[in-house]
Each structure stands twice: as C-alpha cells, then as structure tokens.
Amino acid sequence: MTEITVRPLGEDDWQDYRSVRLAALRESPEAFAASIDEEEAYDEDLWRDRMRRSARLVAERAGGAVGVVSIGTAKGSEDASAGELFGLWVHPEARGSGVATTLVKEGARLATERGQSHLVYWVGTENGRAVAFASGMGFRPTDYRRPMGVVSEEDGEEEIAMVLPLGDDRSPTLHL
Structure with missing residues (x-):
C-alpha cells in the first residue's frame, strides 16, 4: 500500500480544500451539518475565509486526496488553549x-505547535465506531453534551x- 502523507493547506490551497470537502459532503451527507448544494454555491472569498479561520490538513496517497481534517479553536472555550478537531473524513x-489515525496525529501535533493544551472532538453518542476510534487515539469522554447538528440513526440525537x-x-480538563 502506498504511503499516506499529510499536507497542511494554506489560503491559496482553497480549491484543494473545496474539492475534498465537496467529495466528503457528496459521500457522507449525513455526517456534516452543511449540505453539498450550500457549499457548492460558496464563492472564492468564502472559501479563502474558511482557510484563514482554521487549519486544514489533507491526507494524500499516490497524489490523490483520501482524507481531510480541520483544527480550530474550540467554540466557547475561555481562551485559545482548547483546540477543536472537526470535519474528519x-x-x-x-x-x-490508517488515514484517520494519521490525520488525527498530525492534527494533535499541529495543535501542540500552536500552544493548545488539549484537543476537543465532538462525537455522536450513539456512534460506537467513532467513540471507539477517539478512545483508541487517547481522547477521553467528558460530561459535556450538545444536540447533534444533524440527527442520524448512527450518531443519535x-x-x-x-x-x-x-x-x-x-489531565482531561475542559472548560467550555
């Protein structure tokens, strides 16, 4: 099997991010709060703005994109010390x-470089596979819950x- 490489995307790579993000929305529409129609209509300025707001990492194998993840600042955190991993596909x-594992490891490395003390990953409470994956990567559950952006049978409410x-x-402390 060909080696997995992870490449950080800058603002000028917005078309690369757009391409893999739209592929994710087409393939797994239930996994994202956004819709393919909505995001296909976004103009270049909006895509560039997204690139500035959060770090985007794309996993590639044999020159083609096979995965993506975003790293930002956790919403509602009291300071920028809490990073958030989102949009994993x-x-x-x-x-x-090993693509998801590689993306999460690179995301954690990037968050550490940015001075973030911990990384938050929101997972559907009913999605046993996602919870097991996150646990296997070292993520620990907290008492924080929120309604799903998109309710699905796999993820729950x-x-x-x-x-x-x-x-x-x-220590798995979190202050949201």
Missing part, C-alpha cells in the same frame, strides 16, 4: 488503512465532547 476506499490532553499535561 476519509474516502470509503481508504477507511481502515446528541454528541459528546471527547478531549485529548496535549503536551505534558495529561
């Missing part, structure tokens, strides 16, 4: 091959904040 043909402590502080 892996192409169906690449699932189970609410999601849980799971936290990955970064750096020397391995």
Whole structure:
C-alpha cells in the first residue's frame, strides 16, 4: 500500500480544500451539518475565509486526496488553549488503512505547535465506531453534551465532547 502523507493547506490551497470537502459532503451527507448544494454555491472569498479561520490538513496517497481534517479553536472555550478537531473524513476506499489515525496525529501535533493544551472532538453518542476510534487515539469522554447538528440513526440525537490532553499535561480538563 502506498504511503499516506499529510499536507497542511494554506489560503491559496482553497480549491484543494473545496474539492475534498465537496467529495466528503457528496459521500457522507449525513455526517456534516452543511449540505453539498450550500457549499457548492460558496464563492472564492468564502472559501479563502474558511482557510484563514482554521487549519486544514489533507491526507494524500499516490497524489490523490483520501482524507481531510480541520483544527480550530474550540467554540466557547475561555481562551485559545482548547483546540477543536472537526470535519474528519476519509474516502470509503481508504477507511481502515490508517488515514484517520494519521490525520488525527498530525492534527494533535499541529495543535501542540500552536500552544493548545488539549484537543476537543465532538462525537455522536450513539456512534460506537467513532467513540471507539477517539478512545483508541487517547481522547477521553467528558460530561459535556450538545444536540447533534444533524440527527442520524448512527450518531443519535446528541454528541459528546471527547478531549485529548496535549503536551505534558495529561489531565482531561475542559472548560467550555
């Protein structure tokens, strides 16, 4: 199997991000709060703005995009020390091959470089596969819950904040 590489995308890479994001929305529309029709209509300025708001990492294999993840600042956090991992998607043909693991590890490394002390990942409470994956990556459940942006049978009606402590502080504290 060809090696997985992860490439950070800058503002000028907005078309690369747009392409993989739209592929994710087409393939897994139930996994995202946005719709393909809505995001296809976004203009270049909006895509560039998105690139400035959060870091975007794309996983590639043999020169083609096979996954994507975003790293931002956790919404509602008291300061910028809480990062948030979101928008994780892996192409169906690449699932189970280490792409998601590689993306999360690179996202955690980036968050550490940015000085963030922990990374928050919201997961559907009924999505056993996603909860198990996050737990296996070192994320720990918290008491924080919120309604799902999109309710699905797989994810349930609410999601849980799971936290990955970064750096020397391995305690899963979270202040939202």
